[in-house]
Amino acid sequence: MGKYIVKRLLLCLLLLFFTSLIIYTIMRCLPSSYVENMARELATRPGAKSYSEWLAQLNAKYGLDVGILKGYLFWLKNAIRGDFGDSWQFTVPVTKKFSEVIWDSFALGAISFILEILIAIPLGILAARKQYSRIDYAVTVFALLGISLPTFFFATVLKLIFSVKLGWFDLYGKVGRYHEQLDAFGKFLDIASHYVLPVVTLTIVNIGSLMRYTRTNMLEVLNSDYIRTARAKGLPESKVINKHAFRNTLIPLVTILGGSLPGLFAGAMVTETLFQIPGIGYTSYLAIRSGDIPFTMFYMTFMALLTLLGALISDILYAVVDPRVRIS
Amino acid sequence: MGNNYIERNDNPIKPVDNADKFLGEHLSTSLRLDDEQRVKVLSPGMLVFKRFVRNKLAIAGFFIIVFMFLFSFVGGLLSPYNETQVFTHVGMMQKEYASVTHNNQFRYTVAEGKQYNDSVHAQFILAKNRGDSFFTFNDTEYFIVQEAEDFYRIMQVMPVAEITNFKGIFAVHPKDGFAVSEDLKAAILAAIDSGESKFEFEGDLYTVKSQNRGYVLGKAENAALESMLIIDPAEKDFDIGFDFKYAAEKAIRSTDSGTFSVHGENFKIDEYNEMSVVYLLKPSGEKVPYAIVSELAVQPSSPEIFLTIDFKAAIQKAVLNGETSFVFEDESGSKEYTITKLNNVYTIKTESPTHLISMYEPPSEKHWLGTDGHGMDVLTRLMYGGRVSLLIGFIVVFLETLIGIILGGIAGYFGKWVDMLIMRIVDVFNCIPFLPLVMIVGAVMDAQDVEPQVRIYYLMLILGIMSWPGIARMVRGQILSLREQEFMIATEAVGLRTSKRIFKHLVPNVIPQIIVLATLGLGNIILYESTLSYFGLGVKFPYASWGNIISAVSTAYEMTNYWFVWVPAGLLILLTVLGFNFVGDGLRDAFDPKMKR
Numbered sequence A: 001m002g003k004y005i006v007k008r009l010l011l012c013l014l015l016l017f018f019t020s021l022i023i024y025t026i027m028r029c030l031p032s033s034y035v036e037n038m039a040r041e042l043a044t045r046p047g048a049k050s051y052s053e054w055l056a057q058l059n060a061k062y063g064l065d066v067g068i069l070k071g072y073l074f075w076l077k078n079a080i081r082g083d084f085g086d087s088w089q090f091t092v093p094v095t096k097k098f099s100e101v102i103w104d105s106f107a108l109g110a111i112s113f114i115l116e117i118l119i120a121i122p123l124g125i126l127a128a129r130k131q132y133s134r135i136d137y138a139v140t141v142f143a144l145l146g147i148s149l150p151t152f153f154f155a156t157v158l159k160l161i162f163s164v165k166l167g168w169f170d171l172y173g174k175v176g177r178y179h180e181q182l183d184a185f186g187k188f189l190d191i192a193s194h195y196v197l198p199v200v201t202l203t204i205v206n207i208g209s210l211m212r213y214t215r216t217n218m219l220e221v222l223n224s225d226y227i228r229t230a231r232a233k234g235l236p237e238s239k240v241i242n243k244h245a246f247r248n249t250l251i252p253l254v255t256i257l258g259g260s261l262p263g264l265f266a267g268a269m270v271t272e273t274l275f276q277i278p279g280i281g282y283t284s285y286l287a288i289r290s291g292d293i294p295f296t297m298f299y300m301t302f303m304a305l306l307t308l309l310g311a312l313i314s315d316i317l318y319a320v321v322d323p324r325v326r327i328s
Numbered sequence B: 001m002g003n004n005y006i007e008r009n010d011n012p013i014k015p016v017d018n019a020d021k022f023l024g025e026h027l028s029t030s031l032r033l034d035d036e037q038r039v040k041v042l043s044p045g046m047l048v049f050k051r052f053v054r055n056k057l058a059i060a061g062f063f064i065i066v067f068m069f070l071f072s073f074v075g076g077l078l079s080p081y082n083e084t085q086v087f088t089h090v091g092m093m094q095k096e097y098a099s100v101t102h103n104n105q106f107r108y109t110v111a112e113g114k115q116y117n118d119s120v121h122a123q124f125i126l127a128k129n130r131g132d133s134f135f136t137f138n139d140t141e142y143f144i145v146q147e148a149e150d151f152y153r154i155m156q157v158m159p160v161a162e163i164t165n166f167k168g169i170f171a172v173h174p175k176d177g178f179a180v181s182e183d184l185k186a187a188i189l190a191a192i193d194s195g196e197s198k199f200e201f202e203g204d205l206y207t208v209k210s211q212n213r214g215y216v217l218g219k220a221e222n223a224a225l226e227s228m229l230i231i232d233p234a235e236k237d238f239d240i241g242f243d244f245k246y247a248a249e250k251a252i253r254s255t256d257s258g259t260f261s262v263h264g265e266n267f268k269i270d271e272y273n274e275m276s277v278v279y280l281l282k283p284s285g286e287k288v289p290y291a292i293v294s295e296l297a298v299q300p301s302s303p304e305i306f307l308t309i310d311f312k313a314a315i316q317k318a319v320l321n322g323e324t325s326f327v328f329e330d331e332s333g334s335k336e337y338t339i340t341k342l343n344n345v346y347t348i349k350t351e352s353p354t355h356l357i358s359m360y361e362p363p364s365e366k367h368w369l370g371t372d373g374h375g376m377d378v379l380t381r382l383m384y385g386g387r388v389s390l391l392i393g394f395i396v397v398f399l400e401t402l403i404g405i406i407l408g409g410i411a412g413y414f415g416k417w418v419d420m421l422i423m424r425i426v427d428v429f430n431c432i433p434f435l436p437l438v439m440i441v442g443a444v445m446d447a448q449d450v451e452p453q454v455r456i457y458y459l460m461l462i463l464g465i466m467s468w469p470g471i472a473r474m475v476r477g478q479i480l481s482l483r484e485q486e487f488m489i490a491t492e493a494v495g496l497r498t499s500k501r502i503f504k505h506l507v508p509n510v511i512p513q514i515i516v517l518a519t520l521g522l523g524n525i526i527l528y529e530s531t532l533s534y535f536g537l538g539v540k541f542p543y544a545s546w547g548n549i550i551s552a553v554s555t556a557y558e559m560t561n562y563w564f565v566w567v568p569a570g571l572l573i574l575l576t577v578l579g580f581n582f583v584g585d586g587l588r589d590a591f592d593p594k595m596k597r
Helices: A002-029 A033-043 A051-061 A067-079 A094-130 A133-147 A151-165 A184-222 A225-232 A238-259 A269-275 A280-289 A292-320 B036-040 B046-052 B055-078 B118-130 B181-195 B242-253 B309-320 B378-414 B416-431 B434-447 B452-466 B468-484 B486-495 B496-535 B546-551 B556-561 B564-591
Strands: B088-104 B107-110 B133-135 B138-146 B151-166 B169-174 B198-199 B205-213 B214-227 B228-235 B259-262 B265-272 B273-283 B287-294 B296-300 B325-330 B333-342 B345-357
Touching: A002 A051, A002 A067, A002 A292, A002 B434, A033 A051, A033 A067, A067 A292, A067 B265, A094 A133, A094 A184, A094 A238, A094 A269, A094 A280, A094 A292, A133 B055, A133 B496, A133 B564, A151 A184, A151 A269, A151 B556, A151 B564, A184 A238, A184 A269, A184 B309, A184 B452, A225 A238, A238 A292, A238 B036, A238 B242, A269 A280, A269 B434, A280 A292, A280 B265, A280 B434, A292 B416, A292 B434, B046 B055, B046 B242, B088 B273, B088 B309, B107 B198, B107 B242, B118 B133, B118 B138, B118 B151, B138 B214, B138 B242, B151 B205, B151 B228, B151 B242, B169 B181, B181 B205, B181 B214, B198 B345, B205 B287, B214 B242, B228 B242, B228 B296, B242 B287, B265 B287, B273 B309, B287 B296, B287 B309, B296 B309, B309 B333, B345 B556, B378 B416, B378 B452, B378 B468, B378 B496, B378 B546, B378 B564, B416 B468, B434 B452, B434 B496, B452 B496, B486 B496, B496 B546, B496 B564, B546 B564
Parallel strands: none
Antiparallel strands: B088 B296, B088 B345, B107 B214, B133 B138, B138 B151, B151 B169, B151 B214, B198 B205, B205 B214, B228 B287, B259 B265, B265 B273, B273 B287, B325 B333, B333 B345
16 A cells, blocks of 8 residues: 555656646746736836846746756756745745635635535435435436536626625625724624635535536445345335445545545635635636746646645545455 | 446347336347347347437437527527627717807907918917007017907008118119009108108008118008907808908997998898897898807807807807707707806707617617627627537537547557556646636737637637547546457457557447547536636637627626626526536436436
């Protein structure tokens, strides 16, 4: 097991290397409009150096004056030391900005993750137990609706109903207008109320796949021989479901849920942008739109790392939870 | 998803074993080839079809998709409008018609052939305020002759003759077109003798100025009139010149009968609707309004508008009485005019017909879903947007499936280092966050000003390249297990080419899963495309896409009041994706015997 994990980690590092190389190449192929804009702006200041001098200096500073491979190695050397450079858009070190915004994303992700689990698993099991019943159809339609909903449309509808018509929540942002005047508890409530719509959006949009997954797995389990045996033994149906079937459904569920744990830090780019919650998703949206190479590089590499970690955790959990699986 | 495919190359009766009860009734345990009941055995494809048809959701999804295709592709042809057609309507708009000011400054009328401009006018004002009757500007001398209160005649001194002094003998050299009589010559000499600079002779004013060793004789001529009164012609082609104005102004200010004549024509000043009007007296005795005299400067807002004498009278009356609106009747009927005052300027506005873009028109018979912010028909744009979405979806899915099958097939068949290499490429692609990457590419296209039409192709390409790993992984997994089966050994024994073995014998066995994945993928691609277009990175205006139709409505005001623009677009996305998901789900159930009742 330990050997397997080490092997997988090494593979992860290799993949991360190539992934970041590809991302860096794409970023370098961008017209470096941000640097050019910056140089133009600096050149217009009184007594400043000329545009071309500024451009050369900035390019040298950001390592953009060398070839792509050399520039990548320069970036990698710094990145390994934990130095991801300064964000151009936010003018602070990338890691500082990241640590500022990541917890908002985490809070949003964690709340909706818990809500998803609480809603999706019972409903999925219910649907599987009563396959092809009205409940099953309702759950299926609900799940597929969630999967099919365009996030931006759903968020707009929510805003229309709850912000514009009912006036319960603000349209945008993390804090209200009078946030600074509130006491600690009031501040908490203020932020919480701003979280409601994004959390609802995230939960509804993401809940479908978990619900479908639970249903499919439960169906598979219910069709298996040991369930037939349990029923034939004359066990009450509740015991069959809750003890024999549910436990065995948990195996794939735990692996998939465990695999999505790192994803809690990924942030929801679309939802955060729509509600302008200053999480990692919205921040990187701003960075991408303004061509901020250091921040975007960091964000993309971070995302790749999360994906790899998710797969790794999922595989390890699979072995941990299911004793039949032997990893070689 | 697991390992739930149909092994078609197995015993052909095997799937039937899994079939439903009513099918079972026709089954025979006999395997004799001439058994007539064998005819009733359904082919695997038919079986899948039967299962699919029994799934209500899948059928609903199928009809949704068919409807979407008809709506987008046929609807676009049937729609009487075009994707980028902008609708306008003739609407009444309060437009500026004329402006009126109380004239409290001098305005000048220049005599024919004389130079008199704003600069000279400014010098006149200065001289008048000083109380001078004489000023110079650009070496030219001007005399101010006050005719009445606030009415001045400006005379300009024109050099007419040079006088040379040769040892006490004066000789006058007149310029062309000027005759110097003996009397005038005597007067000149008298003026020079007495050292005067100007003198009067036969009613004309002359100046003598020494220049070099001789003198220059100048004669003052009428150059301009300065007056606060405004005299406008009553008809467009009536000519009002210096002479007319001079005579008219003099007549207005005199206490006489108010008649005068200019260029052989007789005029009379009279009152008309509380205005002073100069009438032209025709020899027949007819009186024709010729000019309007007023203290108000009335100016039409555009040169095309000519204000009639009656209209001016109406304005004057309204302005002087302090009214805010008045009604005036002309050939085209009566109209209401409003007067607004700002800094001593009265603006006359009236409703006039204008071409307006039909923005955000509510649904009507002409536009079933109204018009959007650009005045385009929403329904038509939804149809064309559907074309883009569906087309992008299909092309991208085709692309990703193609790449996925080829790479997955190769990896699965060859195994070993080929598999290793391809699967690591798949992993790398899997790691790259999809949405941010597409956003970056969208931003690049923005920066490079890629044509909206070309963007669509790039978009397809990028979405296709980014989404093949899923299919490749699935194909590879299936093929890994399939290639160990007997029929593959048979193909080897027959000696088939490798490419034929992969793509003719292995890949067809994976087709059910590919169809399911592709159907579900279609919905996803449509979602991605619309999300990108919503963020302004995908399909761009003027081309319609369901995403960018929604993004056109961003403020809370538009959201609440123009729901008919964005709600249908959102519902169409939802319905289409839902349709594909229903069908994909139904297909998965139909292909998968384990999922049976």
